[in-house]
Amino acid sequence: MNVTAANRSRLIRLASSLPKGDKDRRTLLASLNSDRRASRENGRLDSSLRRQINSKLNREGLDGNGRFRKAQQGYSRALEVLSEFGIELDTVVSSHLFSQPTGTLKVDVAYSHPSDPFSPVSITNSILYLQFTELRDDVFEVVAYMS
8 A cells, every 4th residue: 555644644543543453443554554664675765754854853953953062973963863763874974074164965874674784775765964064163053854
């Protein structure tokens, strides 16, 4: 079953209105969960998960309102947030990219593969976008989001 985010929300509301243990409720929720798993297996980041990640990045101060002593600290915080959602780097990011007072990174990411940590699934429809600016000595503004 392939549904839009709006229809997915409607189906979840419908399922939640059914009594717990109801056969139709279980079937509906199982099909929605299998759709999300299929999205991960195909390397697609669905819009609902993207919004959740971006919301968490914002709460962690990566919306430009947080301040970090180094740009790398903001970058590390963004990676911690992604790991909470089962996402890891899909490319190598060199530390020399952080040696300038401003910079922009466009980083490929992948779903972590729980049964085989050496075979992550590349995410093909989204990247981690990170921009940093040194406001003054030892004070950086960092903006990060999933495209």
